[in-house]
Amino acid sequence: xxxxxxxxxxxxxxxxxxxxxxxxxxxxxxxxxxxxxxxxxxxxxxxxxxxxxxxxxxxxxxxxxxxxxxxxxxxxxxxxxxxxxxxxxxxxxxxxxxxxxxxxxxxxxxxxxxxxxxxxxxxxxxxxxxxxxxxxxxxxxxxxxxxxxxxxxxxxxxxxxxxxxxxxxxxxxxxxxxxxxxxxxxxxxxxxxxxxxxxxxxxxxxxxxxxxxxxxxxxxxxxxxxxxxxxxxxxxxxxxxxxxxxxxxxxxxxxxxxxxxxxxxxxxxxxxx
Amino acid sequence: xxxxxxxxxxxxxxxxxxxxxxxxxxxxxxxxxxxxxxxxxxxxxxxxxxxxxxxxxxxxxxxxxxxxxxxxxxxxxxxxxxxxxxxxxxxxxxxxxxxxxxxxxxxxxxxxxxxxxxxxxxxxxxxxxxxxxxxxxxxxxxxxxxxxxxxxxxxxxxxxxxxxxxxxxxxxxxxxxxxxxxxxxxxxxxxxxxxxxxxxxxxxxxxxxxxxxxxxxxxxxxxxxxx
Numbered sequence: 001x002x003x004x005x006x007x008x009x010x011x012x013x014x015x016x017x018x019x020x021x022x023x024x025x026x027x028x029x030x031x032x033x034x035x036x037x038x039x040x041x042x043x044x045x046x047x048x049x050x051x052x053x054x055x056x057x058x059x060x061x062x063x064x065x066x067x068x069x070x071x072x073x074x075x076x077x078x079x080x081x082x083x084x085x086x087x088x089x090x091x092x093x094x095x096x097x098x099x100x101x102x103x104x105x106x107x108x109x110x111x112x113x114x115x116x117x118x119x120x121x122x123x124x125x126x127x128x129x130x131x132x133x134x135x136x137x138x139x140x141x142x143x144x145x146x147x148x149x150x151x152x153x154x155x156x157x158x159x160x161x162x163x164x165x166x167x168x169x170x171x172x173x174x175x176x177x178x179x180x181x182x183x184x185x186x187x188x189x190x191x192x193x194x195x196x197x198x199x200x201x202x203x204x205x206x207x208x209x210x211x212x213x214x215x216x217x218x219x220x221x222x223x224x225x226x227x228x229x230x231x232x233x234x235x236x237x238x239x240x241x242x243x244x245x246x247x248x249x250x251x252x253x254x255x256x257x258x259x260x261x262x263x264x265x266x267x268x269x270x271x272x273x
Numbered sequence: 274x275x276x277x278x279x280x281x282x283x284x285x286x287x288x289x290x291x292x293x294x295x296x297x298x299x300x301x302x303x304x305x306x307x308x309x310x311x312x313x314x315x316x317x318x319x320x321x322x323x324x325x326x327x328x329x330x331x332x333x334x335x336x337x338x339x340x341x342x343x344x345x346x347x348x349x350x351x352x353x354x355x356x357x358x359x360x361x362x363x364x365x366x367x368x369x370x371x372x373x374x375x376x377x378x379x380x381x382x383x384x385x386x387x388x389x390x391x392x393x394x395x396x397x398x399x400x401x402x403x404x405x406x407x408x409x410x411x412x413x414x415x416x417x418x419x420x421x422x423x424x425x426x427x428x429x430x431x432x433x434x435x436x437x438x439x440x441x442x443x444x445x446x447x448x449x450x451x452x453x454x455x456x457x458x459x460x461x462x463x464x465x466x467x468x469x470x471x472x473x474x475x476x477x478x479x480x481x482x483x484x485x486x487x488x489x490x491x492x493x494x495x496x497x498x499x500x
Contacts, residue, residue: 088341088449088477120448133441203447204455250448 032059033187040142043238055142061260063178064114067104090119093253112177114195114258120250123198127261134200135262146185166193198259205246344475348442353420353435366404368471372452374411375423383484391488407435410454
């Protein structure tokens with residue numbers, strides 16, 4: 001009875017192919033992970049500010065938003081098509097890697113890689129459509145300060161080196177898909193080593209043109225005299241993120257700048273504290 | 274008989290697994306990227322051939338408002354009289370917009386004084402065509418009552434609207450105007466000092482950055498635009 005062994009094998013094979021090819025991350029949506037309350041040491045602080053910043057519990061997407069997910073959003077919200085772009089909300093590089101308005105297949109990007117070349121407005125609109133919002137600077141930094149096995153990555157051997165590695169490497173020729181690396185202690189993936197990410201209050205990082213000299217971070221960022229207020233001289237990646245945020249404008253789009261959404265814990269149904 | 278039964282049960286199991294597979298594909302198929310790309314292409318084709326023109330109506334913001342107009346915003350605000358308004362209600366006049374907060378005793382009074390000076394330098398007849406908008410970055414404390422008493426204290430004319438929004442609306446407005454701000458631990462705010470001129474359709478046409486700037490160019494822009 002060779003034939004039914006063959007058919008069985010065939011079925012298993014077909015099922016196997018279907019299952020492996022099927023992008024589960026997309027089908028199940030972007031699962032949120034609960035980040036418990038806690039505190040972290042921000043890189044910069046003003047005089048009189050505490051060393052630790054308290055962050056209350058919130059929900060954060062496990063993965064950055066992908067091209068596929070952003071396409072699904074655009075199909076419902078046509079004003080975010082590339083051809084409908086307005087300078088006010090996104091610069092001319094908006095979704096530049098897509099081959100057309102509704103075709104996210106572009107050079108150097110997969111459907112399942114993080115969507116980049118999106119402005120703060122586009123990211124905010126996407127999250128709003130999911131009933132979510134962007135994470136704040138403190139929320140993002142707190143979540144990203146966790147190591148793989150420990151809520152405090154700075155205490156974990158090898159974690160700092162792992163994070164630094166990305167900064168030392170030249171840019172990816174093809175942006176990898178989400179979820180390739182390990183998830184961190186809280187179960188969040190790709191916070192380091194894939195893309196930069198928008199945060200809700202990126203414009204709270206003040207470098208120039210602010211009203212008060214003593215709140216001015218320009219000194220802190222660029223001058224040795226100010227750096228004494230930096231809590232950690234060795235946290236080069238945090239320094240880089242800080243610098244990037246201070247240089248961004250809300251309509252900017254960059255080839256390696258994407259986002260993930262967050263939400264307040266008490267607003268999410270079916271979750272418990 | 275035995276062989277017949279075996280063949281029969283094999284067929285049944287094949288049918289069941291086929292059915293399961295069909296169900297799986299059906300469920301999964303709804304979001305298969307291939308299918309989406311296909312649908313997308315179809316939609317695009319319809320669009321380019323002008324077939325789906327009605328679908329445009331779903332986005333009235335694109336149709337009604339000028340491109341790059343701030344009046345596309347959907348956020349709602351309360352003014353110093355407690356009246357609820359959308360930003361688009363400011364349409365029809367040129368508007369000088371600034372973001373600050375009333376409990377500020379450092380830069381903001383200078384910023385407001387700068388605006389008052391501009392108001393005085395302009396011909397009084399322009400009052401019909403030009404409005405002044407003060408958007409609070411401290412919506413927790415700048416309630417309509419607080420804004421009204423501030424307007425009285427600063428002797429602001431009736432051409433002024435002082436607005437309280439929700440925190441997301443304020444953040445979005447700051448992003449649009451290019452204002453950076455941050456709440457400090459002592460309850461004060463650090464923020465950019467920026468005066469923005471909007472045309473009658475809510476499009477940004479001029480920016481004046483910093484305190485005590487020479488308003489000559491701004492005034493010239495307003496005069497040229499209102500002529």
